[in-house]
Amino acid sequence: MRAVEFKVTIPGFILARSLGRLSDAFVYGGPSGLRLADRPAPAIPGDDWVRIDVQLCGICGSDLGNISFKSSPAMEPFGSFPAVLGHEILGRVAEVGPGGSHLEVGQRVVVDPMLHCEARGWDKDSWCPPCIAGRHSTCEQSGDEGPLQVTSDGLAPGLTIGYHRDLPGGWGEQVIAHKRQVFPVPDDVPDRVAVLAEPFSIGVHAVLQSGGLQARGPVLVIGSGTIAFAAIWSLRTLGYSGHLVAQAKRPHEVALARALGADEVVTPGDEARQALVETGASAYMPVVGDEVYAGGGFPLVFDCVGSRSSMMQSLRYASASGRIVLLGCAGELRKLDLTFVWAKELRVQGYVGYGAEEWTGRRLHTFEVTLERMAADLAAGDTALDGLVTHVFPLAQYRDALRAAYDHRRSGAVKVVLQP
Numbered sequence: 001m002r003a004v005e006f007k008v009t010i011p012g013f014i015l016a017r018s019l020g021r022l023s024d025a026f027v028y029g030g031p032s033g034l035r036l037a038d039r040p041a042p043a044i045p046g047d048d049w050v051r052i053d054v055q056l057c058g059i060c061g062s063d064l065g066n067i068s069f070k071s072s073p074a075m076e077p078f079g080s081f082p083a084v085l086g087h088e089i090l091g092r093v094a095e096v097g098p099g100g101s102h103l104e105v106g107q108r109v110v111v112d113p114m115l116h117c118e119a120r121g122w123d124k125d126s127w128c129p130p131c132i133a134g135r136h137s138t139c140e141q142s143g144d145e146g147p148l149q150v151t152s153d154g155l156a157p158g159l160t161i162g163y164h165r166d167l168p169g170g171w172g173e174q175v176i177a178h179k180r181q182v183f184p185v186p187d188d189v190p191d192r193v194a195v196l197a198e199p200f201s202i203g204v205h206a207v208l209q210s211g212g213l214q215a216r217g218p219v220l221v222i223g224s225g226t227i228a229f230a231a232i233w234s235l236r237t238l239g240y241s242g243h244l245v246a247q248a249k250r251p252h253e254v255a256l257a258r259a260l261g262a263d264e265v266v267t268p269g270d271e272a273r274q275a276l277v278e279t280g281a282s283a284y285m286p287v288v289g290d291e292v293y294a295g296g297g298f299p300l301v302f303d304c305v306g307s308r309s310s311m312m313q314s315l316r317y318a319s320a321s322g323r324i325v326l327l328g329c330a331g332e333l334r335k336l337d338l339t340f341v342w343a344k345e346l347r348v349q350g351y352v353g354y355g356a357e358e359w360t361g362r363r364l365h366t367f368e369v370t371l372e373r374m375a376a377d378l379a380a381g382d383t384a385l386d387g388l389v390t391h392v393f394p395l396a397q398y399r400d401a402l403r404a405a406y407d408h409r410r411s412g413a414v415k416v417v418l419q420p
Helices: 010-019 061-067 073-078 197-210 226-238 251-260 270-277 308-317 339-343 366-379 395-406
Strands: 002-006 034-038 049-058 088-096 108-111 146-149 174-178 182-184 219-222 244-247 264-266 282-284 292-294 298-303 318-326 347-350 356-359 362-365 389-394 415-419
Touching: 002 395, 034 395, 049 108, 061 395, 088 174, 088 197, 108 197, 182 366, 197 226, 197 318, 197 356, 197 366, 219 226, 219 308, 226 244, 226 251, 226 366, 251 264, 264 270, 270 308, 292 308, 298 308, 308 318, 308 339, 356 366, 362 366, 389 395, 395 415
Parallel strands: 219 244, 219 298, 244 264, 298 318, 318 347, 389 415
Antiparallel strands: 002 034, 049 088, 049 174, 049 415, 088 108, 108 182, 282 292, 356 362
């Protein structure tokens, strides 16, 4: 099968970090560690596994950070390379092992790419506490080899399909997944919406786990990428009825934020500051440094960027005893002033992935909640989700796809997907 494979090497790291700012060729061109390669099609390694023909696969901000070697190295032990990238996977079932009785060949499905202890081949009495609790996105055994035999060796370390040597991701023609990772797509959810199930489940998980639906005052969502839109949509579709303020930059992003449920959309800078002042906040200027605020503020802030500037804004804009939900992939942030964590008694909570949720009296996987709400919104005539996939490229044009995703200011891209 054809697949876009990423190799991690020391020379590749040096070239991308030093010359990548001069030419994108050193990030995803000829001199980079990225290649369109021919690989053996994956075979299912057990009765509970499924083989899937990929229809669409998104390009994620974490993919861009890893290809350019700008992500924190802290997560490096929890992946294995070379790997076929891509974890936002929509496909059709090509083969079902005898244990995958809830699935049928030809069925449209989405894939939870994060591996749990069962998928790694561990018996139930050897599962880690997060996997037992349904929180497999924080599996404690992701840095170790598993007993599952995919090749002649045990399963390589890795938290996620798409960053895994033995389990190719969706930037290829086929993937394999454990049956517990595979979820049928409702017939009335079109492909360009269904492919958003993975990133939008991150928003759903964060809203449900953070208690966002019970927020007592205005909520602020910082960011204008897919995860920020996922947070806005999740708050609204799950039932948050309070005032929702979104911060976005460009006109098409402002329009999307409004369509997905934001009451007010502000641009960074003066507009955002005015929204804060309208909550009752007073501004103070220290002798040295940036303006700070007291009173008012946002009891709940979703930081969907994870940069130094977005974290500084979150800490300043949160109300006393407020909560900051960190969904952006924050890494090493230099000179980040954490004064307001203690001065305002703030709670900062990060979320990753998805898992078991309590929703409408049922225990469901996050993907099930997300697909259910997508179908419900579409049935009600809400077409806001239709506009998020802005670019679709065939697999052979992966470099053009990456160019559009990296330079989204010029391309106008929101979600770029590959179509193997």
